[in-house]
Amino acid sequence: xxxxxxxxxxxxxxxxxxxxxxxxxxxxxxxxxxxxxxxxxxxxxxxxxxxxxxxxxxxxxxxxxxxxxxxxxxxxxxxxxxxxxxxxxxxxxxxxxxxxxxxxxxxxxxxxxxxxxxxxxxxxxxxxxxxxxxxxxxxxxxxxxxxxxxxxxxxxxxxxxxxxxxxxxxxxxxxxxxxxxxxxxxxxxxxxxxxxxxxxxxxxxxxxxxxxxxxxxxxxxxxxx
Ligand code: FPP
Numbered sequence: 001x002x003x004x005x006x007x008x009x010x011x012x013x014x015x016x017x018x019x020x021x022x023x024x025x026x027x028x029x030x031x032x033x034x035x036x037x038x039x040x041x042x043x044x045x046x047x048x049x050x051x052x053x054x055x056x057x058x059x060x061x062x063x064x065x066x067x068x069x070x071x072x073x074x075x076x077x078x079x080x081x082x083x084x085x086x087x088x089x090x091x092x093x094x095x096x097x098x099x100x101x102x103x104x105x106x107x108x109x110x111x112x113x114x115x116x117x118x119x120x121x122x123x124x125x126x127x128x129x130x131x132x133x134x135x136x137x138x139x140x141x142x143x144x145x146x147x148x149x150x151x152x153x154x155x156x157x158x159x160x161x162x163x164x165x166x167x168x169x170x171x172x173x174x175x176x177x178x179x180x181x182x183x184x185x186x187x188x189x190x191x192x193x194x195x196x197x198x199x200x201x202x203x204x205x206x207x208x209x210x211x212x213x214x215x216x217x218x219x220x221x222x223x224x225x
Pocket of ligand 1: 012013031034056077080129
């Protein structure tokens with residue numbers, strides 16, 4: 001029996017280093033990163049076992065970056081979500097953003113809303129982009145949304161989160177070994193895979209090889225086998 005990679009989450013790290021290694025501006029790394037988002041999503045959309053792909057695109061901490069880089073990322077995101085509509089539909093991919101979207105500009109929110117409604121009927125892969133997402137922020141928003149006087153259960157808290165689905169396989173590119181406030185709750189029993197590959201160089205072939213290794217891991221979810 002092998003594990004099914006139903007829900008894959010990826011921390012897409014290494015865009016800046018990829019660009020630096022090529023004497024390019026960091027923004028070139030982000031542009032290249034956006035292209036890799038497209039190819040990896042496409043690969044997952046035709047993979048028979050992958051149901052969900054959750055990608056960390058912008059964290060609650062990323063606002064600390066230089067203003068120009070943040071502005072570039074916002075524009076890149078807007079352009080990507082607008083231009084990719086056709087591909088989402090062709091590949092039957094449903095777009096479900098997570099994170100606190102209220103902080104984004106009106107025009108970016110509109111593009112996000114549009115893509116979400118246009119792809120609502122797609123029943124293939126679900127692609128979630130984590131936008132202004134922080135694991136702690138998510139939990140705090142969820143708890144604040146619940147009645148403070150009522151004791152809550154684990155299931156209730158799970159269902160109040162942006163992302164209501166446990167992660168099976170969590171991958172981080174770029175060589176570091178940390179969660180960076182990404183999907184803290186949902187990754188409770190995820191299998192973690194770290195690779196030195198910088199995100200702009202990540203390929204479907206590497207993803208396939210990680211999935212192959214993941215399938216052989218014995219998952220016990222805290223119990224005994
Ligand atoms: C980390 O690279 C990556 C991000 C800050 C966000 C990920 C963004 C993309 C993949 C591109 C835009 C995405 C979409 C969906 C259009 P880094 O800059 O921290 O890299 P470094 O650690 O090498 O500096």
